Amino acid sequence: MSAVDIRGLGKVFNQGAANQVDALVDVDLSIASGEFVSLIGPSGCGKSTLLRLVANLLEPTSGSITVNDKTPKQARLDQDYGMAFQQSGLFEWRTVAKNIELPLELKGWDKSKRRERAMEMLELVKLPDFAEHYPWQLSGGMQQRVAIARALAVHPPLLLMDEPFGALDEMTREHMQSELLSICRRTSTTVVFVTHSIPEAVYLSNRVVVMSPRPGRITKIVDVNIEGERTDATRDNAAFFAGITAVREALRGVEMSDHVRGIEDR
């Protein structure tokens, strides 16, 4: 069963206007249940747009998407996915626990059930002692962990992440990557992960989707064949380096073809 199925997807911003942008053209992508897929590419390649189309925060111009065999809108209404952004987006007037409870509140859960789930999620992200803290009392890495706990609070089958570790320092970032993998393994969550970092994409993913801009499209899908569980040791693994090289070459192809086309245009 596929968690996300995208067929012939296109998105045009400001259609017909002078500043028309072809954000995405002819995107086909099928993501299996339990898979971890990263979207990588230079700025303007449409990776965040693609994520927002899956989340039904944007409407496609052409083509179709199914999420959990439903329309994206239905999936959104059913809270079939959780979402995390580069900015943790925690509500600073709510405590950590209350932040995690918010999606449950909107689903109409009663108070004791909400609190129970929030505590369960805080255990999962290893912050059980911070329930009554306010977000501004937490470090950037801890805030991001709370954001992940909140995204997973309704136990959604799908997690959509837009550069969630982009604002963290390198050490915290690597630590968070391992944490995320272990959380997803335990909850068997499917993840679509937008990133700028090649090592991050390779370390986390089963497949890395390489995208290119003007117009935004998929240029290559790189399979990452790392055997067994991914740990910090994986970062010294030959298969890890092979993956990085493959993604880097795919990205380089993106730049070259653009360059060549630029010359032809003149």
Next chain:
Amino acid sequence: MTRVVAFLRSFLPPLVFGVGFLTAWELVVKGFDLKPYFLAPPSKIWEMFTTNFDLIWGATKVSGTNALVGLLVGAAFGVVMSLLLSRYKVLGEIVTPLAIALNAIPIFVLVAVLNNMFAITSEVPRRIMVTLVVYFIVLVNVARGLTQVSPTHVELMRSYAASEFSILRKVRVPNAVPYLFTALKIAAPASVITAFVSEYFGGSQNGLGSRIASNIANSKNAVAWAYVLGACLLGLTFYVISTLLEGVATPGGGARRGKRRTRPL
């Protein structure tokens, strides 16, 4: 011990300056033998303040009540209007130019007009004046708080399939609370000032503003200054109360808001 030191550190410099300033004032008046109709010495002002305390207190109550009524009514109208504006964008397009135009009028002239509309002894024109001033301060700030929410927060709420009303209740309103208190902190002293100035345009001679004017007219300079002191204390009281309210109503108080500006969450 360290708390005492910290307390002294924050209060000592302004205290030393204040005492020094009053001493210098006193010495200048005495040393240059300035005439009482030109400048009264602080000692004389204090003497007048204590001997006329009952009268000053009575006038303070009149002006203070006007300011308070206007502050509360203006804040209430401001909040309600900003909620409506955030909900109905069209309304904003109609009201905003009107608000700007109204704000461009030197609004104190309105008191003269309002005085004509009500009985000569009525406090209503003054209260309307204060209401108007407070209303605009609150409206502008709270409307900003309701609309300038983090785009990430809005996307998150939409991903939770939240209705516009839920977004208003759980994102926009809490986001606007610090803005409301900022508005009140500006509006509280402004309401007192407006209440005083409104009294200069006729009506009952019962408030601090009228008393200052009439005492100056009678060359009772020191008494006028004593009323000015009362006015200062009233404005300060309003400000301190609004600051204390802010601390109670928002977790983390001012520190939270400072933090928010330097580090987006």
